[in-house]
Amino acid sequence: MKAWIAFWNILLKDMRAYYLKPPNISWGLIFPIAWTGMFFIKSGSGIESILSLLPGVISISILFGTTSMLAVTVTFEKKNRSFERLLLAPIPLEVLMLAKTAGAILFGVVNAFVPVILALFLTDLSQVNWMAVFPAVVMIAIASAFLGLFIAVSVSEVFEAQTFSNFFRFPMIFLCGLFFPIKSLPIFLRPLSYVFPLTYGVDILHGAINNQNSMPISLDFLIITTFCAGLFTISLRNIHRKWIT
């Protein structure tokens, strides 16, 4: 109960202090809209291609919306030492870090539905398997938030966190099968695709939206869940090792 009060208030405070600030709201909306517009127009192949682009646009919106937030909620607070308050609170580190990432996860999920809502007006989504889309969106948001967390606890300056996350994010757009299949990548790059959790989340979306998954969806879920658990565990260990000196 007490840990829950702490969890909820950490989340609420981050929402008020960071996520619900006008720049972040507009960024959270404009960014997915821009991605959507860019890819839908660029492809030039008319309305039918929307369905094939949707998984990539959803993923990119989540990825960019989520990862950068941890640089603020974690790295910035570590830098100005307010994070010490959280470390001193009588709550388990796991609960604390889940609270710190929950905001980013929610933010990512909201971001994901901006392109979905746009697509709703432009094309027929009746074939989409929403029962797979929802959990996939949540898993992609969790994986991206934990990737952001991993980066945020590995650096000490906010700009480092941002630079470091771009180092991951841009290659991921190409390597994770967002807009073209992994099969079309040069063979030596393909193994790289499989070290990113996003690959598996995108595969679920391709399956749920276009019926074009390259792996069984249950296997995708299993692997992305394992990635999430791994990233979270490593981040907690890094906090223990680096921030409690």
Next chain:
Amino acid sequence: MGIQQETHPSNPNQVPLIKVQNLTKKFADITAVDKISFDVRHGELFGFLGPNGAGKTTTINMLIGLARPDSGMIRVSNLELTKNPKFAQHLIGVVPDESNLYPELSGFDNLSFCGALYGLSKSEREARARELLETFSLKDAAHRKFAGYSRGMKRKLTIAAGMIHRPQILFLDEPTSGIDVASARQIRQLIADLHHNGTTIFLTTHYIEEAERLCDRIAFIVKGQIVRIDTVKDLLVPVQEKHRMIISIVHSGEALSIDLASLFPDFKFQSLSSEEIRIESVNPIRVGPLIKVLEDHQIEVKEARLQRPSLEDVFVQITGIEADAMRKEKERGTGNA
């Protein structure tokens, strides 16, 4: 966990609230804290007095779980913390040496948030926040952003935040350094009140007078080592038997040519400046003959005043650190008096 302790004033026979043995912490090649041992008793105001870099903050960080000791043992309220510092975190409140609240939030929201971290319900923490804002005379600024507070106000709110959950033990790391005189005075009074109400307090400071005025017991810490721990009363015993006087003279431009030491063998003379002489003696100082000698040599005496022996003398004697040097060094460090 009421803050009113039956045991106040501190009782040396009881199990101590904090027990530290042979605690050591190294950073690369420097030993920041070197095998220190001490107890803090229930209801006691325990002071750590030492210059900049002595190891005060490092010690606090180990006690509260922000730093890992290299060796030694820490017990808080009989809980062994060396392995898991989380065990006692609900019992302690921490006021760091730098204000670390959220600049974006108002004073009130900061306090309420800190209360939530300790699991206080909304009504409980908001009532407590209002009470603390009142106590610290921050009521008018309650709904202003923390970022806009003055240094003194920031420090006060940081102390209030450390007390939001009515901790049994409050850690205060240099609570009055780097802030204006009025806020510092108010904070000292609040610390005294809190102590009076039974909260156990662990305070670090480099202000000797502050330690003397507030603390029950003081540990002198220098270069990571505790050189002496005692009650203020017992620390003062050796100097209390001494008599001390400062004589101010009008500076003639020349060095003092009389050999006062041979004329008054019972007195110990020290020239503090070209205009001040300090005299120490085991017996009461008879000032008449001394002034006569000075005036016979055309040295005009402006003033002769007795000086109360203070903890400063004890500190200087035991640590060999000049109190003035300590003050100045610190002022340079923080850029603030």
